[in-house]
Amino acid sequence: MNNQPRKKLGNNIRKLRIQQGLSQEQLAEKADLHRTYIGAIERGERNVSLDNIVAIAHALGVSASQLLDGVD
């Protein structure tokens, strides 16, 4: 399985989170997800579902489409 999409999504999330000065804990709280899950997603270790992509996008104030920028 090509992990490139998972890694790229993880990088997109980490970059946006850091730009906004949020910790993984704060992002997790905003997205109503567990902190360890956010960490695993950022490391490209999770095959994230649509609902969670949308929840994280909302928490970061971007669209789900923006969050998947460059994910291919």
Place this chain on the structure above:
Amino acid sequence: MNNQPRKKLGNNIRKLRIQQGLSQEQLAEKADLHRTYIGAIERGERNVSLDNIVAIAHALGVSASQLLDGVD
């Protein structure tokens, strides 16, 4: 759970598939997924994973980001 994102993704996929003159079966074959799964996704009944979003996007010749256009 807000099903709007799932329904919008399903509509995006159906619209692109029909524009390209593909049946659900042909799209499923190209994306290496089951036809009934494609049908359920198009009806907004599935919380699709990132890997499958990317597989369907590739099969339709668009980016994953384009596939999630307007999904919020």
